[in-house]
Amino acid sequence: MMLALLVFSLGMVVYVVAGYPLLLLALWRLKGPRAVPEEVAPLRIDFLIPAHNEGAIIRDKIENTFNLRNRFGHELRVLVVSDGSTDDTVAQARAVDDPRLTVVETPGRLGKLGGLNMALEMLDGDIVVFSDANALLSKGTLDALSRHFADPEVGGVCGQITIDEDDDGEIAKADGAYWRYDQAMKRAESDLGGTVSAQGSIYAIRRALTGPIPPGVADDFLMSVRVVEQGFRLAFEPRATTREAVTEHAGNEMARRIRSTEMGWRGLMMMRGLMNPAKHGLYGWQLLSHKGLRRMTPFFLLLAFVANLVLIGQGLILTALGLGQIAFYGIAVLAWLLPPLRRLPGVGKVLFFVLGNLGMALGLFAYLRGKKSSIWTPVRA
Known part of the structure; x- marks a missing residue:
């Protein structure tokens, strides 16, 4: 036994x-590998950046976003939602003088999900790009993400995380190795049944496929898996990168x-029907193996x-x-x-x-x- x-x-x-x-x-x-369109028609793209007490970095984040390469001529807007910040997050964000920027404040501390839900109601573009305040993006991120949406079967795209291993931190090195391993799987999954889910640092979803996020779940997981539930594919784009410290x-x-x-796990249980290979094919097997098991x-x-x-x-x-x-x-x-x-x-x-x-x-x-x-x-x- x-x-x-x-x-x-x-x-x-x-x-x-x-x-x-x-x-x-x-x-x-x-x-x-699956073919990815090289061109895409101009889109209305909203960057949604949630922030709580990010006064030290929020200005850099906004400027980084506006400085992304935009060779397809997308209409770009940035919405910063400050969730009950008690530092100078709002002042630092509003110090960026750009008509494409909107800064809003939640009525008290709602938590990240509350802030995202409030902000989503204000957006009416074609694509919503979700990105954390501490995630500085590579120059080609906007172009790399957006070209996937020329494929009508694609409902969302997630980017790649790189871990800052410049110092001697052993946990950072191990975390970096883990993310390289995880994202190698995401690249293969993307070309097969579709990437199983996104990570909150950088991902984009068609606005029509987004919706209110229930309490107590991981927003990046639920938002991205809902894309698949609605009959679309989630893609992975390794050229849309963000660097993070650990x-x-x-x-x-x-x-x-x-x-x-x-x-x-709460989000996975809400979407557990997708972990059925008999019904959802390769994606069902991938979600069951990558997230469930x-x-x-x-x-x-x-x-x-x-x-x-x-x-x-x-x-x-x-x-x-x-x-x-x-x-x-x-x-x-x-x-x-x-x-x-x-x-x-x-x-x-x-x-x-x-x-x-x-x-x-x-x-x-x-x-x-x-x-x-x-x-x-x-x-x-």
Whole structure:
């Protein structure tokens, strides 16, 4: 019984971490890349930037947006929605003298979702581009995103995140490796059944496909998956890039993962009908594997660990595997307690893997307890 449990749980972990990406790659090589239009007719594009106490960076963000290359002649507007900011966010935003800019304030602190819902009611363009205040975009982002909308089957496009690894932070390096791995899957998914979901730093959706965001969900996930629910495809554009810094504080990374899993799981359960390959084909398989089973990985790991502990002493392979698991998690605990250890080769990645999975487990428990995150103060690196 325990051996079967060990084989099943380790098999699921291997499938999620390596099997699914390898299958995607094999299918992608068979099918080849999907053609993307090189030209698009001028569109009315609204950039929506939510902000809470972003006075130090909001002006740079607005100027960065207006300075994006616009070779297709799109009508560009920027809407900044300040969600109960108590610093000079509004003053700094309004200091940018440009008639294409609108700055609005929420009536008190509504949380990001409340601010987005209020702002969406004010927009009537063709495309809405959602972008976080701390996400500075590459020069060609607007052109790269917009050309996808020449394809009438495309309802949304998500961009690529790069992590600032210029310093010696081991968590940042591990996070950067994770995002490269994740976005390699997104590129293959985009050419197959469609990218499963977007990430909030930069994504664009046809205005007609947007709608009110219910409380307690991840706006980027729900907005982008709704595109698929309405019969359109979500694309990935690697040339639309944003660079972000990552906190090196392990506790902050854990809190971020707990919150993102709690909100993401709630959104996934709202849209669980899409995780049906029989009905939604490749996309259903991709969503089930990339989002559903991935978030179950902590529990597969726990089952594998417990089953293996029971089986220690019942053969050389099982004993070596069990001791290896003990050592693996022991390294993560020591790296948590003694940050200098993270500089040893591979230790930072071990800590990042364990933190990520522990955060996902706690996030799922938070969801099951009925907790709803609505107001969140991001921790800047």
